[in-house]
Structure formats: structure tokens, C-alpha cells
Amino acid sequence: MDFNFKEEQLQFADALRRWIDKDYGFEVRKRVVHSATGVSDDAWNTLTELGMLALPVPEAQGGFDGSAVDMLVVMQELGRGLVVEPYFATVWGARFLALAGNQHRLLEDVAKGELKLACALGEKQSRHDLADIKTIAGINGEGYRIDGTKTVAIHGGQADALIVSARSAGAQRDANGISLFVVRTDTPGVTVRDYRTIDGLRAATVQFSHVAVPASALLSKLGGGCEMLDEAADYGTALLCAEALGVMDALFAATLEYMKTRKQFGTPIGSFQAVQHRMADMYIHLEQARSMAMLAAARMSCGDIEERRRVVSAAKVRIGHAAKFIGQQSVQLHGGMGVTDELPAAHHFKRLTTIEATLGDVDHHLERFIAQRGFGQHS
Incomplete structure (x- = not known):
């Protein structure tokens, strides 16, 4: 490739x-x-x-x-x-x-x-399972009516319209029966509670109370939005992997520069062999993450659904491990300053931590990767 x-x-x-x-x-x-x-x-x-x-x-x-x-x-x-x-x-x-x-x-x-758009997909009970939906969408005349609450909608408070998942049929966790809608935030019955997240971004809790939307708001076939939701979630995950790569790039560069300027016993601490070993390990994690982020992006257009799922989940796992290792090592090498708001390193680590928990953490994607057909089989 x-x-x-x-x-x-x-x-x-x-x-x-x-x-x-x-x-x-x-x-x-x-x-x-x-x-x-x-x-x-x-x-x-x-x-x-x-x-x-x-x-x-x-x-x-x-x-x-x-x-x-x-x-x-x-x-x-x-x-x-x-x-x-x-x-x-x-x-x-x-x-x-x-x-x-x-x-x-x-x-x-x-x-x-x-x-400006935002995706209101998660709910209080759903954690990383986007198919776990209690929000209900029913037929309302020539359109639909939406009732329910969505949580942690990234930049939901700054959006003009929301992509909303709702259940129009089936049980709470069924793949079938999921419908997707685009809903203007100024629609009567939509209540948005905006707040700042730990990484400096914004998110919102969005409540839908008897929200009437026209038939044109339906993005998928009624009850047939699971496949679209899955593909778009993989796309969003691939973008987050790319963002995490940039954050790790900057954090590694900042740590390397600090190792060259911070002195101990009159000598830059970057000259100490133990510190060099740490930096080498961080670099290996970074390059492995880079390869997986690029592979995930490339596989988004491959046309093979199982391959896309497998690679995206593998990338999220590898990048999650790399983000944790690089973040923790960078903070430790910076010393106490590494956790203060005055230093960019702390903000890099917070963003990496949030990305790891967005659209499925390491454990979730490891389970998803293992569940793909063919895992563990030998020719």
C-alpha cells in the first residue's frame, strides 16, 4: 500500500x-x-x-x-x-x-x-452500543414524532441541526427498527443543555419532547438505519484516529524538545539512557498508530463491510494503547508540570483520553474485532 x-x-x-x-x-x-x-x-x-x-x-x-x-x-x-x-x-x-x-x-x-451539525446518537444506558436506543420515533400524520433523551452529543449546543437515532420498531437493542433523522435544533420540543467537557470541547444533553418532524427529515428507510449508522460510526472513528495521531505527534515533539532543554545535574535529561529508552518506546507506539490510522482511512472505501469493521476496530485499539502510553510517559517526563493547565502536554493528554472513550473504547473495539467472522480460524 x-x-x-x-x-x-x-x-x-x-x-x-x-x-x-x-x-x-x-x-x-x-x-x-x-x-x-x-x-x-x-x-x-x-x-x-x-x-x-x-x-x-x-x-x-x-x-x-x-x-x-x-x-x-x-x-x-x-x-x-x-x-x-x-x-x-x-x-x-x-x-x-x-x-x-x-x-x-x-x-x-x-x-x-x-x-453546523452534531450527532445525537448516544443515550444514558447505551455506553458504546449505538444500537441500544430508547428514543422513540412514531408516525405523526405525514411526518414523525420523536421522544427521548440523547447524551454527550459532541458540539450539540453549537449545532444548527442534529443527526438523531430513534427506534421505530423492535426491542431496545435490536439492530432492526433503527431510524435516522435530521432535526433542526430550533424545532419546538427540542431542549439542548450545553456543557464543557474535560478536554476543552463542548457537548450537550438533548431532550426530545413530542418533536414533530416532516417526512423529509428521515435519512434512512423507516426502521432500516442500522447499516448507515454502522458505516457512519466507522467513518467517525477513523477521523478520531487521525486526530489522535496529530495529538500524539505534537505531544511527542513537545516532550522531545523538553528532554533537550530540561537539565538535571547540569546535563539535559535527554542524554540519560533510561530517558532515551522511554522516548524510543514512545516513537514505536507513535509509528504503529500512524500506520493503523492510515490503514483505517484507506479501508473506508474498500467496499468490504467486514474488512472495514475489522480494520477500524483494530486501529482504534492500537491507537488507544498508543495514546495511553505516550500520554502517561509524556506527563511523567515533564514532571509535575505535565498535569498543569499552563502546559500544553496536559491538554494533549486530556484530548487523547477523551478520544479513547469516544465511539467505543479499547475494550469495546477489541470485542468487536474478535466478533468479526473468520477471527481465530486457521486454513
């Missing part, structure tokens, strides 16, 4: 990195995190101008029809810069719209930066 990026992909990455270095440094990020909304309109406008919102949108709706590999380059840079804008939430939501194939106007608005 060719792991070299195309010239266009490198240009996207370079433009994004230059903007982050110049206008979205650590101090700017801290001000955004502690602002009333937790996001920056200026940053969002810049991401739009750079073409980042149009990148994953199909060409027919004014986008660049970017692949998961194209998105890997972008997410890696956003991770490296610890960007807290609602980019991931929006492009993940746009994936649902693209898979639905009937939401052209909304996709055009996403490409133009005029529509």
Missing part, C-alpha cells in the same frame, strides 16, 4: 498548519475554550475559507468529494493544534447526509460553512 500523500493533500495540511501556528496558538485556544460558547466564529470562517468544510462534501453539492484519506490529513493537523471548533461534529454529521442521498440542500450549506 502506498502511504505517500498526494500534493493536494499536503497543500491542505500545510495551509491548515500555517493558520493554526499563526492564529490558533495555545493561548488563543485557551481563550476560546473559556469563552461563553466555547468556539470561535473567526476560526470557523477561516476553516470555511480554506475549504475544509467543503472537503468531504460531494462535488454535486459544491464540495471536493474528499476521501477518508483526505480527511485524515485535515484531522491530523486539527489534532496537532488541539483545535476545539465543531469541525469533527459537522463533517461526521455530513457523512450521514451524504449516505442518505436525499439531503442536497443541507450538504450545500455545510460546504459553505452555513450549517
Whole structure:
């Protein structure tokens, strides 16, 4: 497999990195995190101008029809810069719209930066099982009525519209009977409670009380949204793996620089053999994670559902282990400063910890990987 990026992909990455270095440094990020909304309109406008919102949108709706590999380059840079804008939430939501194939106007608005999305899929009892759904969708005249509560909707409070999973048939954990809808946040009956998460981003609890939506809000066939949900969740997981890679890149580089400047007994601690061994182990974890993140992105378009599931789960497991190891080692090598808000390393570790728990943690994806057909069989 060719792991070299195309010239266009490198240009996207370079433009994004230059903007982050110049206008979205650590101090700017801290001000955004502690602002009333937790996001920056200026940053969002810049991401739009750079073409980042149009990148994953199909060409027919004014986008660049970017692949998961194209998105890997972008997410890696956003991770490296610890960007807290609602980019991931929006492009993940746009994936649902693209898979639905009937939401052209909304996709055009996403490409133009005029529509922010969020995915309201998880519930209090569901943990990592997105098919564990108590939210109910019933037929209401020519449309539908949604009732239920969704939790930890990333950037749900900043979204103009939500991708919502609801059960229209079957038991609570059945794969069949899941329907997906796009719901405007200003729809009567929608209540959004916004809060800041430990990594500086925003999330929300969203309550739906007798929420009436038109028939056009249905993204999947009624009761037939499981396959779309599964594919979009894998896409979101691949993007998170790419972001984690960028975070680890930045954390490793910061730790390496600190090892060169921090002195003990008049000597840089990076000259000590024990420290060098730690840095070597961190580098091995980083490169293994890089390979798996790239493989997951490449396999998103392979057309083989089982292969996609297998590789995405393997990537989430490997990157989860790498994130924990690199994060813990970096904090220890920085000493007490490694856990203070004044040092970027602490924020890198918090973001890595949150990513590991988003869309399935290591244990969840290890079980999913083992459950794939053919695991453990020998020819």
C-alpha cells in the first residue's frame, strides 16, 4: 500500500498548519475554550475559507468529494493544534447526509460553512452500543414524532441541526427498527443543555419532547438505519484516529524538545539512557498508530463491510494503547508540570483520553474485532 500523500493533500495540511501556528496558538485556544460558547466564529470562517468544510462534501453539492484519506490529513493537523471548533461534529454529521442521498440542500450549506451539525446518537444506558436506543420515533400524520433523551452529543449546543437515532420498531437493542433523522435544533420540543467537557470541547444533553418532524427529515428507510449508522460510526472513528495521531505527534515533539532543554545535574535529561529508552518506546507506539490510522482511512472505501469493521476496530485499539502510553510517559517526563493547565502536554493528554472513550473504547473495539467472522480460524 502506498502511504505517500498526494500534493493536494499536503497543500491542505500545510495551509491548515500555517493558520493554526499563526492564529490558533495555545493561548488563543485557551481563550476560546473559556469563552461563553466555547468556539470561535473567526476560526470557523477561516476553516470555511480554506475549504475544509467543503472537503468531504460531494462535488454535486459544491464540495471536493474528499476521501477518508483526505480527511485524515485535515484531522491530523486539527489534532496537532488541539483545535476545539465543531469541525469533527459537522463533517461526521455530513457523512450521514451524504449516505442518505436525499439531503442536497443541507450538504450545500455545510460546504459553505452555513450549517453546523452534531450527532445525537448516544443515550444514558447505551455506553458504546449505538444500537441500544430508547428514543422513540412514531408516525405523526405525514411526518414523525420523536421522544427521548440523547447524551454527550459532541458540539450539540453549537449545532444548527442534529443527526438523531430513534427506534421505530423492535426491542431496545435490536439492530432492526433503527431510524435516522435530521432535526433542526430550533424545532419546538427540542431542549439542548450545553456543557464543557474535560478536554476543552463542548457537548450537550438533548431532550426530545413530542418533536414533530416532516417526512423529509428521515435519512434512512423507516426502521432500516442500522447499516448507515454502522458505516457512519466507522467513518467517525477513523477521523478520531487521525486526530489522535496529530495529538500524539505534537505531544511527542513537545516532550522531545523538553528532554533537550530540561537539565538535571547540569546535563539535559535527554542524554540519560533510561530517558532515551522511554522516548524510543514512545516513537514505536507513535509509528504503529500512524500506520493503523492510515490503514483505517484507506479501508473506508474498500467496499468490504467486514474488512472495514475489522480494520477500524483494530486501529482504534492500537491507537488507544498508543495514546495511553505516550500520554502517561509524556506527563511523567515533564514532571509535575505535565498535569498543569499552563502546559500544553496536559491538554494533549486530556484530548487523547477523551478520544479513547469516544465511539467505543479499547475494550469495546477489541470485542468487536474478535466478533468479526473468520477471527481465530486457521486454513
